[in-house]
Amino acid sequence: DGGITQSPKYxxxxxxxxxxxxxxxxxxxxxxxxxxxxxxxxxxxxxxxQIVNDFQKGDIAEGYSVSREKKESFPLTVTSAxxxxxxxxxxxxxxxxxxxxxxxxxxxxxx
Amino acid sequence: xxxxxxxxxxLSVQEGDSAVIKCTYxxxxxxxxxxxxxxxGKGPQLIIxxxxxxxxxxxQRIAVTLNKTAKHFSLHITETQPEDSAVYFCAATGxxxxxxxxxxxxxxxxTVKP
Numbered sequence: 384d385g386g387i388t389q390s391p392k393y394x395x396x397x398x399x400x401x402x403x404x405x406x407x408x409x410x411x412x413x414x415x416x417x418x419x420x421x422x423x424x425x426x427x428x429x430x431x432x433q434i435v436n437d438f439q440k441g442d443i444a445e446g447y448s449v450s451r452e453k454k455e456s457f458p459l460t461v462t463s464a465x466x467x468x469x470x471x472x473x474x475x476x477x478x479x480x481x482x483x484x485x486x487x488x489x490x491x492x493x494x
Numbered sequence: 495x496x497x498x499x500x501x502x503x504x505l506s507v508q509e510g511d512s513a514v515i516k517c518t519y520x521x522x523x524x525x526x527x528x529x530x531x532x533x534x535g536k537g538p539q540l541i542i543x544x545x546x547x548x549x550x551x552x553x554q555r556i557a558v559t560l561n562k563t564a565k566h567f568s569l570h571i572t573e574t575q576p577e578d579s580a581v582y583f584c585a586a587t588g589x590x591x592x593x594x595x596x597x598x599x600x601x602x603x604x605t606v607k608p
Binding site: 427477480 | 495498500503526528530535536538539540583585587588589593594595598599600601
């Protein structure tokens with residue numbers, strides 16, 4: 384089954400801690416994306432990568448970091464510099480200008 | 495950059511009625527307009543899309559129309575069913591001016607009452 388796998392589904396973080404969200408795809412897509420979703424708001428782009436070993440900031444990159452060492456993997460680290468990290472995080476991938484394939488999401492809560 | 499506005503934010507219809515959701519975009523270079531459906535606690539899934547060289551596209555009970563001159567596009571769902579209840583997002587995507595990234599509207603929560 385081809386698709387996007389995100390883990391963990393739920394994550395709790397204490398203030399001051401870094402956490403890393405995993406995203407793996409087996410669709411052979413070049414481009415991968417991280418979005419943040421808050422209640423009543425659309426999807427806001429955090430980071431995106433169009434090719435291995437390259438990535439760009441999206442609209443709300445502050446307090447986040449990513450890496451793209453393999454085509455299949457695009458992990459997102461939420462650092463302690465992110466002041467309001469409680470949100471639903473979605474990873475997606477696509478090929479060219481076309482349909483985005485999303486994972487099931489990771490819900491991060493700061494305790 | 496691209497800006498997408500989506501209306502209404504909530505929509506409640508009776509089963510069997512039609513539902514219409516509208517979006518406007520700002521970047522005339524955007525050329526791909528998908529619609530996604532998101533069920534509670536899950537990731538969005540594409541339900542229909544349209545490219546800039548087409549004015550209308552239909553897939554069973556779902557249709558999308560695009561007016562490039564006015565820079566707006568709409569989702570039409572006919573004969574609504576309770577399983578259509580979800581959050582719907584529109585998006586605008588441009589390869590040249592936006593590097594293939596999608597800009598999303600804020601979403602419409604559709605409730606279909608049995």
